[in-house]
Amino acid sequence: MAAVNLLAFDLDGLTAWCDGLGEKRFRAQQLFRWLHQKGESDFARMSDLARSLRDKLADAATVSAPALISEQASADGTTKWLFDVGGGNAVETVFIPEDDRGTLCISSQAGCAVGCRFCSTGHQGFSRNLGTAEIVGQLWFAERRLRQTLGLPEGERAITNVVMMGMGEPLQNYAALLPALRVMLDDHGYGLSRRRVTVSTSGVVPMIDRLREDCPVALAVSLHAPHDALRDELVPLNRKYPLAELLQACNRYLEAAPRDFITLEYCMLQEVNDTPALAHQLVRLVRGLEGDAPSLRCKLNLIPFNPFPESGLVRSTPQRVAAFADVLREAGIVTTVRKTRGDDIAAACGQLAGEVQDRTRVHQRLTRQPIRIHAAPPAGRTA
Numbered sequence: 500m501a502a503v504n505l506l507a508f509d510l511d512g513l514t515a516w517c518d519g520l521g522e523k524r525f526r527a528q529q530l531f532r533w534l535h536q537k538g539e540s541d542f543a544r545m546s547d548l549a550r551s552l553r554d555k556l557a558d559a560a561t562v563s564a565p566a567l568i569s570e571q572a573s574a575d576g577t578t579k580w581l582f583d584v585g586g587g588n589a590v591e592t593v594f595i596p597e598d599d600r601g602t603l604c605i606s607s608q609a610g611c612a613v614g615c616r617f618c619s620t621g622h623q624g625f626s627r628n629l630g631t632a633e634i635v636g637q638l639w640f641a642e643r644r645l646r647q648t649l650g651l652p653e654g655e656r657a658i659t660n661v662v663m664m665g666m667g668e669p670l671q672n673y674a675a676l677l678p679a680l681r682v683m684l685d686d687h688g689y690g691l692s693r694r695r696v697t698v699s700t701s702g703v704v705p706m707i708d709r710l711r712e713d714c715p716v717a718l719a720v721s722l723h724a725p726h727d728a729l730r731d732e733l734v735p736l737n738r739k740y741p742l743a744e745l746l747q748a749c750n751r752y753l754e755a756a757p758r759d760f761i762t763l764e765y766c767m768l769q770e771v772n773d774t775p776a777l778a779h780q781l782v783r784l785v786r787g788l789e790g791d792a793p794s795l796r797c798k799l800n801l802i803p804f805n806p807f808p809e810s811g812l813v814r815s816t817p818q819r820v821a822a823f824a825d826v827l828r829e830a831g832i833v834t835t836v837r838k839t840r841g842d843d844i845a846a847a848c849g850q851l852a853g854e855v856q857d858r859t860r861v862h863q864r865l866t867r868q869p870i871r872i873h874a875a876p877p878a879g880r881t882a
């Protein structure tokens with residue numbers, strides 16, 4: 500019998516599995532706490548579990564994060580880990596320390612099928628979904644590793660926030676994502692509050708609704724354009740779920756969300772989506788004044804584009820970012836400009852590339868065509 504990786508279970512899953520071993524629920528809780536609160540992987544050291552249970556666990560189970568390929572520390576304190584997930588695929592995880600928190604940026608897929616123009620992961624194409632154990636394994640590994648390097652006392656956490664903003668589209672890997680989120684939130688697990696766990700999506704509308712029902716954590720939506728014609732070019736998924744539908748789904752989400760706004764991410768691309776005219780159009784969009792799209796309570800997070808060689812795109816100058824932000828702020832929209840962290844180790848947003856097998860065809864499709872820039876949306880389309 501192949502050993503089961505216990506990082507694949509949320510507490511209900513672990514309880515059911517322990518039940519199969521003839522063990523009671525509170526044993527599963529104890530075990531869960533050993534795994535996720537203490538970061539223990541050696542069953543022999545789980546001192547308050549009966550010897551007989553420890554023996555059974557040693558026979559039937561393992562606790563294993565994906566294999567580490569490399570660890571890189573940036574001058575600004577950011578740490579990036581590269582993990583081998585088999586078949587020539589690797590994924591990246593990034594820790595970003597700040598004064599009042601420590602944020603872990605986790606990957607959900609090897610590659611990504613959405614294929615956004617400005618994203619290095621998108622240029623690789625899709626390889627495969629990560630399993631729950633591989634998603635949780637990134638958190639489990641990072642917390643354990645950081646506790647060692649930072650020498651934290653028992654009970655203190657290095658990671659206070661999680662963002663699903665690494666490689667992949669989390670809402671296209673929902674089956675594995677959901678138990679992983681539950682492990683993060685569980686009081687016997689990482690005990691993170693819903694507002695400290697953020698799922699970032701390019702806009703998979705039906706799955707935004709599912710997340711609202713199953714596990715409403717903080718939501719970030721990668722917008723990048725205020726009208727459909729431009730968003731179709733930058734985020735191809737927009738052709739399936741256009742802006743009006745996306746903003747409606749965001750409004751439904753707000754009914755259950757732990758915060759009373761949605762974060763909209765906007766990657767600043769010079770001359771592509773960063774003009775004052777588009778900033779004004781973005782204001783009208785979130786006010787509900789464009790096409791069929793409803794108004795939305797939101798905050799804007801402007802992300803200066805992190806270039807990578809094949810993109811053919813340019814980061815907006817600080818002046819252009821500031822001018823764009825001014826338009827939004829003058830309209831009363833809370834707007835932040837994301838500081839680029841971990842630039843020197845290619846750990847910044849959209850630079851997570853991993854080491855994947857060459858997917859030359861996707862790559863060519865994405866690099867060959869220039870982006871068509873529409874001054875105004877063509878007639879007949881929303882926004």
Ligand code: SAH
Pocket residue numbers: 617618619663664665666667668669699700701719720721764765766802803804805806807848849850
């Ligand atoms: N697939 C999800 C989450 C991963 S991407 C999503 O798209 O939301 C996380 C964030 O990084 C997204 O907002 C994405 O648009 C942004 N991003 C991707 N490539 C980037 C780049 N080259 N520079 C800056 N931000 C980028």
Ligand code: SF4
Pocket residue numbers: 611612613614615618619620621622665666667668700701721
């Ligand atoms: Fe995928 Fe997000 Fe990158 Fe788009 S930005 S290709 S959805 S990871």
